[in-house]
Amino acid sequence: MDCENGADTSTRKRKLCRLVVLSFALLCILQATLNISLRLAFYSSDTTTTPDCEAIIKNLTKQQDMKMNELACYIQQGWIYFNHSLYYVSSTKNTWNDSREDCLQRGADLVIINSREEQNFIREFKTRTWIGLTDAEKEQTWKWVDGTTLTISFxxxxxxxSLVRDEDCAEIYFYRRENSWNDTPCGRKNVWICEKKM
Structure with a gap:
């Protein structure tokens, strides 16, 4: 009896082993089929989007070409490019308000200084110049021409x-020093710098 029972157990183990091996083989075949199907699906979707990608790349190239042409045009008109902005330095002097009006007519505004690098760049012009900063709206609340309050200053x-009455406009006066800003009456005549973001 024990011998028959042992043979029976051995046969069951072999059948179970074959079933496990067969199941594993079927899973491998199923996995391979799924991988092939997914690759074909991705390949076909990639080929259908290729023209769209090419169109996007062509469009970006056209936009970059247009930006480069626009930049070249501004540079020919005397603008200077620095750190994603264009700057125009006037050759004459005017009041702060008239200077700002000139910048607006050029599609720009008086310069807004946002960093030490920009401050040092503006100082390189080595002239007394208007910047786009004023406290005309509220005394001692200095704001840039875009309405933002002053966060970094020089x-x-x-x-x-406000040594003289109504010193409501800011200028770069002591351009040899990094901390070169001065408040002065807006009616004074200075050179001015326009800034246009690119």
Whole structure:
């Protein structure tokens, strides 16, 4: 009896082993079929989107070409490119308001200084110049021409001081120093710098 029972158990184990091997083989075949199907699906979707990708690339290239042409045009008109902005330095002097009006007519505005690098770049023009900063709306609340409040500043020592009545406009005065800003009356005549973001 024990011998028959042992043979029976051995046969069951072999059948179970074959079933496991067969199941594993079927799973491998199923996995391979799924991989092939998915690759074919991705390949066919890639080929259908290729013309769209090419169109996007062509469009980007056209946009870059247009930007380069626009940039070249501005540079021919005397604008200077620095750090994603164009700058125009006037050759004459005017009041702060008239200077701003000139910038607006050029599709720009008086320069807004957002960093130490930009401050040092503007100082390189080595002239007393208007910047787009004023407290005309509310005394001692300095705002840029785009309406943003002053966060980084380069005022000279003891500036702004409203030493003379109604010193509501900011200028670069002490251009040899990094902290070169001065407040002065807006009716004074200075060179000005326009800035146009690219």
């Amino acid at each position: 005022w000279d020592t003891d500036e702004p001081n």
